[in-house]
Amino acid sequence: xxxxxxxxxxxxxxxxxxxxxxxxxxxxxxxxxxxxxxxxxxxxxxxxxxxxxxxxxxxxxxxxxxxxxxxxxxxxxxxxxxxxxxxxxxxxxxxxxxxxxxxxxxxxxxxxxxxxxxxxxxxxxxxxxxxxxxxxxxxxxxxxxxxxxxxxxxxxxxxxxxxxxxxxxxxxxxxxxxxxxxxxxxxxxxxxxxxxxxxxxxxxxxxxxxxxxxxxxxxxxxxxxxxxxxxxxxxxxxxxxxxxxxxxxxxxxxxxxxxxxxxxxxxxxxxxxxxxxxxxxxxxxxxxxxxxxxxxxx
Numbered sequence: 402x403x404x405x406x407x408x409x410x411x412x413x414x415x416x417x418x419x420x421x422x423x424x425x426x427x428x429x430x431x432x433x434x435x436x437x438x439x440x441x442x443x444x445x446x447x448x449x450x451x452x453x454x455x456x457x458x459x460x461x462x463x464x465x466x467x468x469x470x471x472x473x474x475x476x477x478x479x480x481x482x483x484x485x486x487x488x489x490x491x492x493x494x495x496x497x498x499x500x501x502x503x504x505x506x507x508x509x510x511x512x513x514x515x516x517x518x519x520x521x522x523x524x525x526x527x528x529x530x531x532x533x534x535x536x537x538x539x540x541x542x543x544x545x546x547x548x549x550x551x552x553x554x555x556x557x558x559x560x561x562x563x564x565x566x567x568x569x570x571x572x573x574x575x576x577x578x579x580x581x582x583x584x585x586x587x588x589x590x591x592x593x594x595x596x597x598x599x600x601x602x603x604x605x606x607x608x609x610x611x612x613x614x615x616x617x618x619x620x621x622x623x624x625x626x627x628x629x630x631x632x633x634x635x636x637x638x639x640x641x642x643x644x645x646x647x648x649x650x651x652x653x654x655x656x657x658x659x660x661x662x663x664x665x666x667x668x669x670x671x672x673x674x675x676x677x678x679x680x681x682x683x684x685x686x687x688x689x690x691x692x693x694x695x696x697x698x699x
Contacts, residue, residue: 402467402468402471402554402555402556402557402560403431403471403554403555405427405428405430405431406427406428406431406467406470406471406474407467408424408427409423409424409427409428409431409467409470410424410464410465410466410467410470412424412427413461413462413464414465416696418689418693421689421692421693422685422686422689425454425685425688425689425692426681426685428454428457428461428474429450429454429676429681429684429685429688430675430676430681431474431554432449432450432453432454432474432478433446433447433449433450433674433675433676433681434673434674434675434676435475435478435482435549435553435554436449436450436478436481436482437534437674438534438537438545438549438553438672438674439479439482439542439545439546439549440482441534441538443677445482446674446676447676447677447680449478449481449482450676450684451684452481453474453477453478453481454684454688455688455691456477457473457474457477458688458691458692458695459695460473461692462692462695462696468560471556471560472560472563472564475550475554475556475564476563476564479546479564479565496541496543496544496578499578499581499627502578502581502582502585503581503623503626504626504658508588509654509657509658512654512657512658512660512661513653513654513657529668530671530672530673532587532590532591533583533587533668533669533672534672534674535586535590536583536586536587536590537549537583537586537669537672539582539586540579540582540583540586541582543575544575544576544578544579544582545579546565547561547565547572547575547576547579548576548579548580548583548669550564550565551572551576552576552580552666552669552670553669553670553672555670558572558573558576561576573630573631573636576630577627577628577629577630577631580629580630580662580665580666580669581626581629581662583665583669584661584662584665587665587668588661621648621652622648622652622654622655624645625645625648625649625652625655625659626655626658628645629658629659629662632645633659633662633663633666
């Protein structure tokens with residue numbers, strides 16, 4: 402959970418004008434940033450921020466627990482985003498299969514050559530964040546929102562499942578595919594390619610009949626790629642985890658891909674999309690006055 406929500410909960414309990422204004426500011430940043438990551442349009446994110454927080458003022462006065470605040474805020478914001486969201490022009494027509502998200506032998510070879518030096522090395526931080534946001538908006542919405550809630554908004558799998566009304570197993574599956582998808586999209590953007598799903602060649606080149614040509618990756622590699630999120634998040638059974646670790650240590654290609662995926666996840670966790678300060682300031686003043694008025698009338 403974002404520390405801002407814990408801080409906001411503590412501030413709201415003080416009921417002083419200064420504390421309330423600071424708390425409202427933290428909630429504004431949370432709602433706007435989440436909306437931008439999911440929908441990608443500043444105007445929609447500003448409208449969502451205003452509507453969600455106005456609707457939430459009465460509820461905020463009753464919340465005592467940061468987790469309750471997080472679940473309420475993200476659920477209401479998700480519902481508003483889903484009503485307002487516009488279809489991305491880059492969104493795929495179909496959700497890619499797990500095999501289509503796996504790296505080809507050619508891509509693994511390039512990862513090995515890079516030896517951990519990604520193509521974004523010479524980009525400014527602002528450019529990296531912009532390109533990452535574009536990559537996130539290119540992945541299918543059902544996976545995108547799981548990625549945003551889990552890796553960016555720092556909710557647990559259980560909390561994400563509650564917000565989205567999903568089974569925890571479904572959340573984990575979508576999270577893994579979302580991570581693979583954003584890694585793939587980011588690398589394609591950085592390398593200047595526009596590889597489409599029908600041209601994807603996981604593991605080895607494919608013939609027109611669908612059969613693979615060339616050297617296939619070992620079965621252990623395929624199993625590893627299919628379970629990397631479980632491995633990275635520490636959800637594997639100890640024996641299975643040890644088996645995967647043994648394979649990773651003996652397979653340079655898997656080491657390179659694991660490093661690349663972890664880099665993609667770390668990028669996502671640092672992405673922030675702040676609101677225009679002037680817009681945020683005006684709304685914060687209105688929300689603070691209304692919240693304090695409600696306290697007096699209660």
